[in-house]
Amino acid sequence: MKRRPLIPVLPVFLLAMWLLLNDSASPGHIVLGIVFALLITAAVARLRPLPAWPRRLHVAVGLIAHVLVDIVRSNLAVGRIILGASRRQPTIGFVKIPLDMRDPHGLAMLAVIITGTPGTVWAGHDAENNVLTLHVLDLKDEAAWVRTVKQRYERPLMDIFE
Amino acid sequence: MNAADIPLWAALPAAALLVCGGLLTVVGSLGLLRLNAFYARIHAPTMGSTLGAGCVLIASMLLSSAMAGRPVIHELLITLFILITSPVTAMLLMRAAMYRAPD
Numbered sequence: 001m002k003r004r005p006l007i008p009v010l011p012v013f014l015l016a017m018w019l020l021l022n023d024s025a026s027p028g029h030i031v032l033g034i035v036f037a038l039l040i041t042a043a044v045a046r047l048r049p050l051p052a053w054p055r056r057l058h059v060a061v062g063l064i065a066h067v068l069v070d071i072v073r074s075n076l077a078v079g080r081i082i083l084g085a086s087r088r089q090p091t092i093g094f095v096k097i098p099l100d101m102r103d104p105h106g107l108a109m110l111a112v113i114i115t116g117t118p119g120t121v122w123a124g125h126d127a128e129n130n131v132l133t134l135h136v137l138d139l140k141d142e143a144a145w146v147r148t149v150k151q152r153y154e155r156p157l158m159d160i161f162e
Numbered sequence: 163m164n165a166a167d168i169p170l171w172a173a174l175p176a177a178a179l180l181v182c183g184g185l186l187t188v189v190g191s192l193g194l195l196r197l198n199a200f201y202a203r204i205h206a207p208t209m210g211s212t213l214g215a216g217c218v219l220i221a222s223m224l225l226s227s228a229m230a231g232r233p234v235i236h237e238l239l240i241t242l243f244i245l246i247t248s249p250v251t252a253m254l255l256m257r258a259a260m261y262r263a264p265d
Binding site: 020021023071072075079082083086089112114115117118119120121122137 | 186192197198199201208213234249252256260
């Protein structure tokens with residue numbers, strides 16, 4: 001059963017965004033930011049009745065660190081492939097990965113992580129069987145990709161969103 | 163304040179980051195020329211929108227913080243917006259390609 005999180009994530013996030021946008025933490029901007037955050041949260045609740053209730057935010061810190069490391073590593077890997085392309089074209093390929101996660105917000109985050117990392121693109125998701133199709137630039141070891149996605153990304157996302 | 167007033171501790175890493183970001187983006191764009199399949203080319207520009215943009219934004223944060231004499235971090239928002247929008251185009255292109263050639 002899902003419980004409400006301790007802090008209302010969306011309003012707090014919107015307030016932080018407002019203060020960053022204005023590059024100021026003056027009392028006036030804080031009050032204005034709180035008003036806007038609450039108004040937008042109320043408006044969004046009507047547009048999108050399915051609220052995201054992320055929990056265990058400390059898991060997210062580790063996940064973000066993992067993703068940043070992976071982005072740097074795969075940037076270097078893709079760069080090497082591009083510079084070596086005259087000798088060898090990469091072996092592109094699709095990988096099918098059965099997922100356990102059902103939460104739409106978790107799946108959306110997984111899509112952003114996978115597509116945002118160079119070398120992999122989210123190529124489709126079969127909602128019925130919950131199978132993700134992943135496109136990989138240089139496919140060498142299919143099992144390794146399944147392991148990476150499931151353990152490194154899906155497990156923490158399930159902890160956060162389910 | 164002009165460019166000569168930027169302290170060395172900010173100018174040096176910022177310059178290095180700008181060169182790195184530029185190189186990464188150039189290599190990513192080169193990928194569009196050098197890779198010979200659409201499914202391979204779709205991966206190349208992601209380099210520019212992730213680490214390439216990241217390097218430039220960190221350099222910008224460093225410089226504006228040094229010049230203003232206080233932390234200036236609203237470039238983080240640009241990072242966030244790039245991070246949540248660029249996958250959308252990549253996924254759209256991917257789905258369109260798969261739709262036209264189902265194999």
